[in-house]
Amino acid sequence: MRQIISTDAAPRSAMYSQGVRVGSHISVSGLVGIDATTGRLAGPTIQEQTRQALANCRHVLEAAGATLDDVVEVGILLSDPDDFPGMNEEYATWFPTDPPTRYAAKLGAVLPGVLVSIRMIAITA
Template sequence: MRQVLVTTQAPSSPMFSQGVKAGPFVYISGTAGIDVATGKLAGPTIGEQVRQSLTNCEEVLRAANATLDDVVEVGVLLADPDDFAGMNEEYARWFPIEPPTRYAAKLGAVIPGVLVSIRMTAYVE
């Protein structure tokens, strides 16, 4: 069964679902560091945007009755590969022990001000 996840606590778009739950898996779309309260980027730094992007992913997980502990894979897309260390600094606060698998790559789309997009896959029994 496929269930589209919707929450007002994370950015949305008519172009994609925030997340989809299919069986025991939860797929979270790539999410930028947009603060839904303001509709703007959380800040100009990689740390601020990673923090907000992970917050947004966590809200979509919550809509699926899942948590960060259920995450099995994270994909990180960086506009500037030189932001890798700054991304890691904030990321480590969210997954301090036994982190999920992860990949990082260069963000292909050029979106003014967006430094990072993060997607996740979670497994919930």
């Protein structure tokens, strides 16, 4: 049975669910670096936006009863591929050892000011 995951701690839209849980499988939508409390981007740098996007994903995982330790795959979309090193700098602080699988690609949609979108898949026991 499909369960929609929703939290006020992460940005939301009528166009997508923040997360969906089916059994032990949790999919977190691609979330950007917008602070849900202010409705604004966390900052102009890739590090600030990566930090906020990861925090947003974590909030959705928590609403689903999961943690970052349950994450098995992360997808990262960058507006500018040259931001990859800066994104990695912040990302490494969130998954310092035994990180999940990951892919990175270029973000196709043009979203003013948005540098990164991050999605996750988690599996819980």
